[in-house]
Amino acid sequence: MNTNIKTIGDLAQREYKWGFISEVEEDRIPKGLNEDIIHLISAKKQEPDFMLEWRMKAYRHWASLEKAQAEPKWANIKYGPIDYQDIVYYSAPRQKPSLKSLEELDPEILRTYEKLGIPIEEQKLLAGVAGVAVDAVFDSVSVATTFKGKLAELGIIFCSFSEAVQKHPDLVRKYLGSVVPYTDNFFASLNAAVFTDGSFVYVPKGVRCPMELSTYFRINAAETGQFERTLIVADEGSYVSYLEGCTAPIRDQNQLHAAVVELIALDNAQIKYSTVQNWYPGDKEGKGGIYNFVTKRGKCLGINSKISWTQVETGSAITWKYPSCILQGENSVGEFYSVALTNNYQQADTGTKMIHIGKNTRSTIITKGISAGHGQNSYRGQVKIMKQATGARNYTQCDSLLIGDKCGAHTFPYIEVRNSTARMEHEASTSKIGDDQLFYLRQRGLKAEDAVSMIVNGFCKRVFRELPMEFAVEAQKLLSVSLEGSVG
């Protein structure tokens, strides 16, 4: 605990420290989006025909949406028009077609991940954060996946999406788009058309994945978008805990990140998905930063299955994301735990959807929104109990904390119940960090910023408890850094 206070104190002095740019030779395609580009991406990835066909369908659907100006406008966020022809849709570090070992990886990329504190050399992993296997995605492609061998012994597949398409096409074909179809929404369609990589996980029947699986996303190149896709399938009776982290260099222009994550849990399977999102948030005046427009959804397909989302969203200029659960299997459980922080001119419109289809399905939603500076923070959540979902239950608690008087907190809950046996609970609160609390802590010797950090960390504790241990510590530190400058 004492080191914690120390780092919070140190960190409070810092700016966005992940903002460096790595000098890596890139293989990038021209800007713009058309059918030729889709062909080019698919060819670069040497994909089988079914993938190209799927991409083309997605592209045509997206193009029709774009023509109809159907980019979603309902969220409580403001941004100028995005020129989709002004984005590079594929950028990869130039490297050998297939790496046999990490030694063949561009040392500059290795150094990048080292600087980020993400060890992708297994020896270092073993010495340091044991028990985490990492897939590192650099711009458009996955550059390294660790511990593959050890996981393979248990039949667990953990690899880049590109590799999965090559080596496990049947699994990909069966599940791709089964939770988030390419027609789902504007950004999901765009992703389906142009996605370049991501992670793929398959945990076979009855296997409990012995380590955290983690993907680390890094946007490096300028004027590129990052469009990754993650697909996780937990077969009957299996368990997996997965974590993603993300950072990007400081750049004046906004960059688009439109990812899709699909989770499938079969009978008695459990998936725990944690995110620590720290994309570049833009500067103090709101210039630059990542537009984080992502679609994440899990399907509890089997009986007694469980999907749990935990997110800590501190970065990005704009966050638009609603990790959701479709509770199809009887007795299945969906959970959503979220901390979203907006400081300076950041905007977030985030929440979840819990769709209860099966009998006796249960869901829990706990969200903590923190607004500081000119930040605008919206919780948007939908709980839907379908006609056949007898005995469904939901508990929702959304709390907002305001720091200062120029920020905003908003709550948009949608509750739709079509079965009279449903039990719903909704609690919401909005509070302001009080002068009394601050003075009390300062009178005990804490600096104002440390006092704010402490109050905020206490406010978020219920959510942090859901994170894997070492990431909970990271998340706390991140929150403190992100709050820097929020107290006068």
Next chain:
Amino acid sequence: MSLLEIKNLHVTVDHHEILKGIDLTVDRGEVHAVMGPNGSGKSTLAQVLARRETYQVTRGEVSYNGKDLLAMKAEEAACEGLFMAFQYPVEIPGISNAYLLRSALNAIRKYRGLEEMDAMDFLPMLREKLKLLDMDEKLMSRSVNESFSGGEKKRNEILQMAILEPKLAILDETDSGLDIDALKTVAQGVNATRNPERGIILVTHYQRLLNYIVPDRVHVLVDGRIMRSGGPELALELEEKGYSSMEAEARSTASV
């Protein structure tokens, strides 16, 4: 050099003068009681000394341990060894009592260039002080002051004082809302922390606390001024006569 020297202190809140020229000197090892009726400015004095920013000092000076107290922020004053036990201790949800205690201790140690204390060294010390105040260790893992009873909150303040070992402790109405048993325990805790290096200011409305913590000096604050100062016997006199005679005196002074 005295520990605390207040000279002609004037304080306003929202253009309303609350303290109208306070002079008070506290030496190391002394216990001073500041008594007075409601609204006399007792708590204002305590909070100004603890450097709460909502109060405006319009005149006067305060030297603390040879330094200009009025130039310090609340956290600096705390790190310089000034502690205030709150009349209404604040709740901090989600933060355990033990965590706050150790964070506070380490913030102060860090300020003084000392090494931070780890959990291994901290815990035995905490246990010892808990015993002193007859407090349950379970309270340490609960959120700060959340769902604490009135007595537990006040004892918790004294526990913090015992751990932070201040040079000057200001107890703002620590006796209010305590039953007689809790009052005795709290007093016992305060007495146990009395030492020749430490000054203590007890801000209180009632004399009864002074039955258990015997002060060296008693000051009576009425309408922003110290009307009388004396030994412990002054408190007894007040108990007997009440504040009304002094209030009348204060009114007549003000009208002159």
